[in-house]
Amino acid sequence: MASVLLVQFNSSILASPSSHYRFLLFPSLPHTSFFHCPLKSPSLPFLLPSTTTTSPTPLSTFHHALHSSLSPTYFLPLHRTSVSDSNSNSPFLSDDSSGYGGISDIDGLFGLLRLSARYDDVELARAVHASVAKLEEDTHLVNALIVAYLKLGLFSDAYNVFMGLACPDVVSYTALISGFSKSNREEAALELFFRMRNSGIEPNEYTFVAILTTCVRIMHFHLGLQIHNIAIKMGYLDCAFVANALMSLYSAYGVYDDVLKLFGEMRERDIASWNTVISGAVKESMYDTAFQLFRGMQGTDALRIDYFTLSTLLTACAGSVAMMEGKQVHAHSIKVGLETNLSVGNSLIGFYTKCGTLEDVVSVFQRMTERDVITWTEMVMAYMESGLVNLALKIFSEMPQKNSVSYNTLLSGFCQNGEGLKALDLFLKMVEEGVELTDFSLTSVISACSLLADYRVSKQIHGFALKFGFGSNVCIEAALLDMYTRCGRMEDAENMFCRWRLDEGSSVAWTSMICGYARNGQPDEALSLVHLSQLEGKMIMDEIASSSVLSLCGTIGYRELGKQIHCHVLKLGFQADVGVGNAVVSMYFKCWDLDDAIKMFNHMSTTDVVSWNALISGHLLHRSGDTALDIWSNMQKEGIKPDKITFVLVISAYRLTNLNLVDDCRDLFHSMRTVYGVEPNSEHYASFISVLGYWGLLEEAEETIRKMPFEPAASVWRALLDSCRLHKNTIIGKRVAKQILALEPRDPSTYILVSNLFSASGRWHCSEMVRENMREKGFRKQPAQSWIIWQKKIHSFYARDKSHPHTKDIYRGLEILILECLKVGYVPDTSFVLHEVEEHQKKDFLFHHSSKLAATYGLLTSKPGKPIRIVKNILLCGDCHTFLKYASIVTKKDIFLRDSSGFHCFSNGLCSCKDYW
Template identity: 60%
Template sequence: MAALIHNHPTTAAAAASAFAFSPCFPRDPFLSHRSTNLHYLSKPEISSFLSPSRTKANPQNIRISPQFLQNPSISSSKLLNNSQLPNNDYSPLLQLSVRYGDIELAKTVHASILKLEEGTYLSNALIVAYIKLGRIDLAHKVFKAISSPDVVSYTAMISGFAKANRENEAIELFLEMRGSGIEPNEYSFVALLTACIRLLDLELGLQVHTFLLKLGFLDCIYVVNALMGLYSKCSCLDFVMELFDDMKTRDIASWNTVISSLVKECFYEEVFGFFRDMLRIDGFRVDYFTLSSLLTSAAGCFGMREGREVHAYAIKGGFESNLSVDNALIRFYTKCGSVEDVLYLFERMPEKDVFTWTEMITAYMQFGLVDSAAETFDRMPERTCVSYNALLAGYSQNDEGLRALKLFCRMVEEGAELNDFTLTSVLNACGSIMQKNTSEQIHGFVLKFGFGRNSCVEAALLDMCTWCGRMADAEKIYIRWPTNQDSSIPLTAMICGYARNRQLNEALSLFCVGQSEESLVLDEVTATTILGICGQLGFHKFGEQIHCCSIKYGLLSDTMLGNATISMYSKCGEMEDAIKVFNTMVVHDIVSWNSLLAGHVLHRQGDEALAIWMKMEKLGVQPDSVTCLFIISAYRHTNSDLVDCCRGFFSSMESIYQIKPTSEHYANFVGVLGYWGLLEEAEEIIKKMPFVPKSCVWRALLDSCRIHRSATIGKRVVKEILSLEPQDPSTFILKSNLYSASGRWHCSEIVREEMREKGFRKFPGQSWIIHDNKVHSFFARDRTHPQSKDIYSGLQILILECIKVGYVPDTSFVLHEAEEYQKKDFLLYHGAKLAITCGLLMTKPGKTVRIMKNILLCGDCHTFFKNVSVVTKREIHVRDASGFHCFSSGKCSCKDHW
């Protein structure tokens, strides 16, 4: 039962106190009725008990001076003065030594007892005293010196071993007692079950249960309470409930055990039902243990009303000053997001311990008040490892990675205790800042510290490596993961890591392996990650299967997963399915609305996106910065008459919605103006920006110059981009292409040589199709595909057929120095053309061919696809960086503006 109470969300001091006085464990079971329990007497009562009148029968009376009662550490040998208590009963003095923590008094009494003839009763009292004084070694010596230990002797030592983290010795001693023919009593079984609880030994617990049933001990409340504590600890709630239902008589500890078991298994609603039954059936008055469990339950189900009712009940019952209840109240109001109530409670608490201060740090961090949490930490009168960890974890959760690393260095310098939670938090913080060198240093420290084989730390190490781009190191950690440990956590981390580092095929392959080997259980995190990958790849069928599995396993109640499903369908070109998922969601957050808006913008459905925005306004949904980006972009896909509406929305962002426009908002607005040919106005907007524009704003204007073929403004824009990002690889490419376009081939080659020297590489254009649940990807002039010979032959025939209907290769898109025939050769084997040919060869006639591309579709490929739709009489859907293009009968849905 000590372990059961230890796991309850109360302070350690309160838990220890609960164990000492809890009715689930009888008081002083190892002393006979002859001893008077001095532990519950006041100092005057002790003086009276040892007064001369009480010891008149003995010629050598013990006289205790008032100085001893004021200061019990005075030499205890003088107290005895070679005398003896009446009837040689030294147990009151032993209890006195326990009360004042005076080990020297106990040793002196021990010495006096040794002069007497051996007596099991006094030896047992001595064993109990040493155990309570924390000297299990001395207690064991006394036990071994007893020639004929009885059930009390064995029980005392079994209990002592169980509480001193020597559980296996406790079990061995119980078996020794049974082997010697001594029958255990109810206290023996409570002690044995305590050892089982600490070891989480369910198998032995079941054997003890059978033995108890056979001997008829299941009528003893203390034993059943201990047995329920074991089953609760081992998450066997059904056994707990069965034992509870069969109890003829219950005490408050019985109710507390079953209520805390329900809390542990997250049956929060049932908790309050049992609480009402406790009051109605047995009429027990709640204690602080009950109230703490109820508050934990209310926090778990975010039951603000229930929690406030428990708070009122605590005040009515006189528990408003109870430290454990107040700490539980702080946790409850923190979970329910009521910062005012937390602060009010904290300020009014008459007593605060280190756990109270730590709870406040956790609360501030949850509310995002990082500086307040740091100030609270500095004000703490004393700190523990838990306090440091609360601050460290809070920094990590609030994306304050650098502050977390500084705190960790301070902990190391101050010699603070480091545990697996500490290292897990600092590894998460290191992952958040994504600095490879720093992550390698922390990795080395963890291995040197000796936590490298801890599963929690190993999982955090793996995750950190994936965030810092160290996938090779992450793979090494994953490969050496012990086979006897749960592999679902590292498997999920690797899948997410591959996705994060754009290794999408590897992520899907590993997911499929985990599913086939049944080593991975589909949860919200994994499903969300895989749906995100399916969306990026346009892998509709795979995403649809994950959606079905999510419904089957009841995961779609998770809002984040629902949002990922909307995004997946919209990116796969299935906007109707995305809308259906949105409409079936029980709860929508701002991300849900943004996902729907993003889908309409991606499909160039500006009117539909603006209709969604009007619906949001009617429902009173407050937009965020991302919402504004999509609303501005939507005006690009409506008509030019709505440009004034776009201007009005952009100008009112800060005044109406309290959202200050960023460079990204300006880039979208400039893109809309430029799209409708208002290039001069767009340029003027950039010049009047209240802050220095980022390159993305100028690039938006440059894109509009490309659409409208405005070379004059384009040259000015290029100069701005080159001055803003002279070292960006894309800027080098832009500069090189400009030199090539103007015929300055020597200058172009110098720029490219500089790129090679600096190690810069152009982000390669890639195109792919999905067929038979496989991704077939292509780069320009790619010959790595197994059917490349057939694809190239098919493309040559397709080009000839397109030329017959009017296709003329546009070599102006090839800007490097080359002969005309070389330019055509480069142009005709772009990755997008190879992908469309592969799709036509692999799919049945009449079927739509879907192509994905990671960059903008070039002008020549756009023209080529319009001709292919005429020649093949098929629809061709292409998703590039600007959105979806639907080619049909020689026309494109983008109206040649993309």
């Protein structure tokens, strides 16, 4: 009897402690001793032959023996037996005529190949390869060798083995096609598939899955359709694997109707079938369909929901802001024992970040027994979403592992919270530490430059993008163009726009430029560019472009064009896009059309927090604070999670209510952090101070500012200063003015506010001193601009503007209108004129303010019975407000004006703002 060597694996790796794996060698070698020799996996010691008992034989010795000394007949497969099988009666140790315990030598090679792949042992695979080469060609065994090499990442070796086959079969081809497809070698996979077809070998179900996967990865839809036809002809469509792969193909291309059709025709479905059709619905934002399919899946007794199903449903709940459904899915994950699954846990964090509270997010995070880099990154995002920048930084610093996504999340979080300098510092750190920079990294740091509005830094970032090869990226170029417009550098933006390549990405440039003109008070140029883009067909009116043009229409108050774009949206089927729907709602609100805005909101198939914010904001524009608070109440009933902007709007609504609800406002402001997990920032404080100041609580407002947990921004002090102007309180106003001037010594708007404060309280001398100080420093206020849209054209006016082709008629009409207003009681308030000149000259300046010129032009061109609609880029001055009230009396016309505070409706001598704005 030949000597027997028993190699027994450590029981710690076994499924149960009462079983062992045995690996048998039957070499014709001298009697040997037993000892442990570690594999590459530290938990996998096994026994090897040795001539001594004092030192272990290196693994390379075993490999060498396998490769050169031992005949292939000495290898037997891995078997699982009970502990009792280790005695002398074990069938593996019995002596029989074959000498191999009834196990063939080929089976042993299969076992070794599985081992090599399982434990990532390249040397073992190559040693087996050497043994296989000594045998007659066995396609089945060679296929196993190909699979082992592919699993080890040795693609050249796998391909060389394949090329050495005299008669490769469908398994040979399929293994390589699948392996190449999964390793970004899609072209090679396609070539192999065509070679297989040309050789007359028919694909099997696994071949179809492999080649369809390749089509999805390289977005080769046409080839995928051809594969579909072949599968039909060969009768493989009844195979769930193939049908699932086809559904994945159609889902990847957004052809969801075909996904549903395939799913409906399937005779047998597995859990992958349901997961594919549900995830496809979520991808297309068809959340109701996803929920309906899930209910259908639950009715199939043969199936059990897995982690992928739950993760997909949680994504649907987050996308549709379905709070109750998300909690039900969470409860279901607990019921089936998958709450602690890593993928489900990560999805729960994402869901609660969007739909729940920060407390919910932290609770899920703390219960997770396993965390990965996605988990930690999601937590950084959650804290950033809540405005808790310091806690986000703390989580980031505690991350055991970081990747570029982690850094990019922190980077975008800084931008999201207005921390431009911190974002810039982080970007510099990423460059210094060699973190992989992506398109997202560059667009985020460019956004940071936009926040800082620092032209010098912006130029440096532009240079960096060019130097490191990002300059030719359409997304980066679009971000740079947008950055220049946000920095007010329209000349640089125009130069960049003119150099833009004429390709499909140019649509992004047109959109950015149009928005830039609108943002920088150049509505004429913006509208001209819209018409030019339509005329030349340069801008593709997709969802993004449509939303941008709708936003422009709202900004300039061009309802007719906005209505046309809305019709375009309906025609192309974009109405289901929630972003487009939000843009339509906002456009109608800004264009005086309250009814159509509400109607559009009610007809939206899907809404999100931005939709509700647009609804609240629109009513605030129309000074309907009570309605805005009712919407806030409905928003809570619907389970919509508010964001930071929501609280800015809702707090502001208390300023526009018919009743003094300051106590309710206080309660909401102080519950932001504890109940909703949103940390108040400068915008929230400014809104709250504005409410306190409006209701005359100036001392409380000042005390609140001084107790803020961080340094107050100028906007917070400015809100209090404006309240001081409203209530003619110069004592607090002077203190506040000093604070603002210390923060922003070169901001002319502060001087204007202080001057107006003194004027409103009758302290003309002090007002003149402020103005003189302003003139000495060379400060000029932002030029007021008012416009009217008539005959599809914007007619803009500045103070004392005489550039309009009908200037003579406008000035003559204004003189007549002023005389008529004077007759019924209008008294000019020259305190609003910032010029040290004679009184009659002040009146001349005052009479020719932009809003008066625009109103006169509107009266000359409007039809009888039609209201006049004016848009003004800054706050309406007190004298113009008074004048327009009298103008509505003498002309018997309603005059609608939208300024930076909202809408004014002048009718029969009264204004909808009740003279408080």
